[in-house]
Amino acid sequence: MHEKPKYNLxxxxxxxxxxxxxxxxxxxxxxxxxxxxxxxxxxxxLLIAPGILQxxxxxxxxxxxxxxxxxxxxxxxxFAAAKEYFDLNKLFGRVTVRIKLIxxxxxxxxxxxxxxxxxxxxxxxxxRASSACDDNQSPAENIWLTWTNILANLLGFAVxxxxxxxxxxxxxxxxxxxxxxxxxxxxxxNQFGYLHREEEAAYTAEMRYVKRTVxxxxxxxxxxxxxxxxxxxxxxQKSFRxxxxxxxxxxxxxxxxxxxxxxxxxxxNGISYAYLLHLTLTxxxxxxxxxxxFTAASGFTQWITGILEQFTQLSKESLEISVVREFLxxxxxxxxxxxxxxxxxxxxxxxxxxxxxxxxYPGAAEDTIHDLSLTLHRGEKVALVGLNGAGKTTLVKxxxxxxxxxxxxxxxxxxxxxxxxxxxYYKLFSAVFQEFSLLEATVAENVAQQVEGxxxxxxxxxxxxxxxxxxxxxxxxxxxTHLGRSIYDDGTELSGGQTQRLMLARALYRDxxxxxxxxxxxxxxxxxxxxxxxxxxxxxxxxxxxxISHRLASTRFCDRIILLENGSIxxxxxxxxxxxxxxxYAKLFSVQRRYYEQGGESHGA
Numbered sequence: 328m329h330e331k332p333k334y335n336l337x338x339x340x341x342x343x344x345x346x347x348x349x350x351x352x353x354x355x356x357x358x359x360x361x362x363x364x365x366x367x368x369x370x371x372x373l374l375i376a377p378g379i380l381q382x383x384x385x386x387x388x389x390x391x392x393x394x395x396x397x398x399x400x401x402x403x404x405x406f407a408a409a410k411e412y413f414d415l416n417k418l419f420g421r422v423t424v425r426i427k428l429i430x431x432x433x434x435x436x437x438x439x440x441x442x443x444x445x446x447x448x449x450x451x452x453x454x455r456a457s458s459a460c461d462d463n464q465s466p467a468e469n470i471w472l473t474w475t476n477i478l479a480n481l482l483g484f485a486v487x488x489x490x491x492x493x494x495x496x497x498x499x500x501x502x503x504x505x506x507x508x509x510x511x512x513x514x515x516x517n518q519f520g521y522l523h524r525e526e527e528a529a530y531t532a533e534m535r536y537v538k539r540t541v542x543x544x545x546x547x548x549x550x551x552x553x554x555x556x557x558x559x560x561x562x563x564q565k566s567f568r569x570x571x572x573x574x575x576x577x578x579x580x581x582x583x584x585x586x587x588x589x590x591x592x593x594x595x596n597g598i599s600y601a602y603l604l605h606l607t608l609t610x611x612x613x614x615x616x617x618x619x620x621f622t623a624a625s626g627f628t629q630w631i632t633g634i635l636e637q638f639t640q641l642s643k644e645s646l647e648i649s650v651v652r653e654f655l656x657x658x659x660x661x662x663x664x665x666x667x668x669x670x671x672x673x674x675x676x677x678x679x680x681x682x683x684x685x686x687x688y689p690g691a692a693e694d695t696i697h698d699l700s701l702t703l704h705r706g707e708k709v710a711l712v713g714l715n716g717a718g719k720t721t722l723v724k725x726x727x728x729x730x731x732x733x734x735x736x737x738x739x740x741x742x743x744x745x746x747x748x749x750x751x752y753y754k755l756f757s758a759v760f761q762e763f764s765l766l767e768a769t770v771a772e773n774v775a776q777q778v779e780g781x782x783x784x785x786x787x788x789x790x791x792x793x794x795x796x797x798x799x800x801x802x803x804x805x806x807x808t809h810l811g812r813s814i815y816d817d818g819t820e821l822s823g824g825q826t827q828r829l830m831l832a833r834a835l836y837r838d839x840x841x842x843x844x845x846x847x848x849x850x851x852x853x854x855x856x857x858x859x860x861x862x863x864x865x866x867x868x869x870x871x872x873x874x875i876s877h878r879l880a881s882t883r884f885c886d887r888i889i890l891l892e893n894g895s896i897x898x899x900x901x902x903x904x905x906x907x908x909x910x911x912y913a914k915l916f917s918v919q920r921r922y923y924e925q926g927g928e929s930h931g932a
Contacts, residue, residue: 332649333656336641339648343424343470350427351420358471361413362478368406369479370486373626375399377619384615417471418463425467428460431655440660440749441729445689449657451528456654458531459647466644467651473641480633487627494620498602499627505595506631509588519580523573524650530570537563592632599624660731666748669755670740676705676871677740677755677840679726684735686721694733695721696894703841708864708872710882712912713891719875720761722891723845726873728752757839759830761846765821767814770799771806774832785836792866793832794859798825824855831859835866842872857881879916888912 334342347354378399382392436453443449460467491499537559540546550556603621670677679702686696695718703709703726711719724730725737728744737744744752766773774789775781783806790796802808802819809815821829834842844863860874860881874882882888883902890898890905890912898905898912905912 332646333653334645334649336638336645339645339652340470340474340641342652343467343648346424346427347420347471351423354420354424354471357413357417357420358475358478361410361417361475362482364406364409364413365475365479366482366486368403368410369483369626371399371402371406373487373619373622375403377615377622380618381613381615384613418468421468421471422463424471425460425465428467428651429457432456432460432651435655435657438663438750439657440663441724442660442731443657447689448525449654451525451532452650452654452657454528454532454535455524455647456651458528459651466647470641470644470648473637473644477634477637477641480630480637483626484630484634487623487630490623491620491627494606494624495602498599498624501598502595502624502628503631505591506628506635509591509632509635512584512587519577523577524646527570527573530566530573533566534563534570537566592628595628596625599628661728661749662745662747663749666751667742667746669747669751670742672840673705673740674869675840676869678705679703679841679871680738680741681722681725681732682736682738684725684732684737686725686730687733688721694894696725696732698735699895701889701896703871703873705871706869707887708867708874708885710885710888711873711875711891712877712879712882712888712915713897714915715877717891718894719891720845721894723758723760723843723873723875727756727758727843755840756843757834757837757841758843759827759834759845763827763830765810765826765829767809767811767818769807769809770802770829773810773829774836776833776837786832789832789835790829792835792862793828794855795825795828795832828859831863835863840870842867842870843875844873845875846877853878853880860884879912879919890915 344355378395379392382395387395432453439449459465462468488499541550541556541559546555550559600621603624606620681699681701684696684699684701685694687694699722701722711722713719721730725732728737728749731737731745739747739752739755768778770790771781771783771786772778774786786806787796790799799805799808803817809818810821812818812820831844834844842863844860856876856878857880860876861884863874864872864884874885876882879888879902886901887899888902888905889896892911898908898910900908906916907913
């Protein structure tokens with residue numbers, strides 16, 4: 328069963344009005360002026376022929392006739408000039424409002440609870456919200472044109488209604504009733520698009536993913552070396568066929584709506600014309616009056632049709648605006664605002680504790696972490712090791728507050744982190760993850776993660792400690808060299824190893840109270856990884872630190888090593904103690920040592 332929109336047409340229109348009033352008041356003024364000019368031009372065009380014909384019937388003099396023509400012409404020029412001027416300038420304010428919505432969507436994505444990013448419904452709503460603000464023809468901008476047309480049609484309707492007030496009220500009621508019937512049929516059918524919005528978003532998201540993959544330099548080598556083009560095109564064509572089928576179903580509904588509207592229009596126009604012809608034959612209307620009523624009756628139906636069609640269009644746009652609002656108001660799992668303050672550090676350090684923590688990803692059949700208890704003592708260096716899929720990265724996400732346990736509790740200095748302000752909690756960590764991000768910015772900005780107030784001396788020191796300072800000095804502009812080439816043509820592409828060293832420098836610059844390294848040196852050789860980890864150990868003396876690696880030799884310096892298997896702690900202790908125990912850790916270490924000794928992994932930089 329599909330959910331109904333949270334907000335109705337009037338609520339969404341008022342929401343947009345408030346945005347315009349806040350960011351670009353000119354949007355509202357231009358809407359009103361354009362509506363008045365549009366309606367005024369049409370009314371003048373209605374009156375020209377009957378007015379001149381009436382002058383001729385009354386045998387007006389040539390100066391009087393020319394005067395009437397001049398007045399009508401002047402009015403037309405005035406309204407047309409106003410329309411043209413404001414039509415040319417209408418986009419500026421509308422774009423401002425739309426860009427503010429785009430900024431709000433981007434801010435929501437950047438700051439939302441991490442768990443929302445794992446929610447398919449949230450991601451599909453984001454796709455739909457983004458589509459509503461994509462370009463100048465999107466609902467977030469087109470809604471102003473629709474309201475302009477509604478106001479113009481309402482003004483024209485009022486004038487024409489006054490002109491036709493002397494005709495039979497029954498005729499006016501018939502015209503209004505048949506037009507209203509067409510509107511309600513259209514409104515009912517237009518719900519189809521909204522009720523199936525998630526289905527459409529799923530198709531478009533898959534097609535966009537394939538498009539991004541095919542055009543991305545990241546995948547360029549894999550696509551060519553593995554011949555992935557046929558497979559990717561097959562995925563694209565499958566998604567396109569499903570999307571095309573969806574569009575056919577949607578257009579079938581719209582076709583039936585248009586057919587019903589056409590038949591109703593034929594009926595009301597026929598009745599109107601028949602009645603006016605009857606008046607002409609029985610009451611002897613003058614030619615100018617007949618022409619006025621005939622044109623007004625025809626135009627009257629157009630004004631009504633225009634009002635209802637525009638309200639139908641507004642209804643569609645309102646549905647999309649509602650999607651945007653619903654996305655921006657999507658509930659947060661964490662206390663991103665409010666919450667308790669971070670407890671005080673003890674000698675500048677913190678203790679992290681997991682109590683019987685279980686975590687299962689949404690839709691998964693089994694737990695990734697199961698009933699795990701662990702304490703990272705103040706100032707302790709702990710290594711988390713294990714095979715791929717053991718749950719190391721998920722455990723890191725739980726400790727860092729990106730995920731909340733399905734069961735159990737994560738505590739900071741004894742306080743449940745769910746009670747704390749989550750943004751303040753994040754500030755405690757200097758972390759480098761497996762999935763790192765490199766910004767299209769300068770080297771200094773990438774390390775400092777800020778644009779202003781960068782301590783360049785500290786940046787150089789961090790690069791030195793990460794083993795990247797010589798490479799940066801060799802770049803054309805040193806710290807000011809731009810990285811990446813999507814934005815800057817003169818940008819530099821770092822190698823995988825250099826990029827990971829840059830991420831390490833970033834963590835050092837942040838200098839958080841808790842250090843987390845989640846296999847950031849996977850692209851480096853074992854010897855270099857071990858050297859970097861040892862250097863981190865030296866530079867972070869006294870800090871609570873967590874080192875994650877699948878290479879057991881790289882973390883032997885840690886105070887305690889935890890071996891994770893199938894989401895639970897299999898063994899823990901110092902490197903020497905675990906080797907003496909002769910359990911799983913000792914066996915893994917022996918296997919890896921033989922592998923490296925036999926040249927199974929290159930030691931080259």
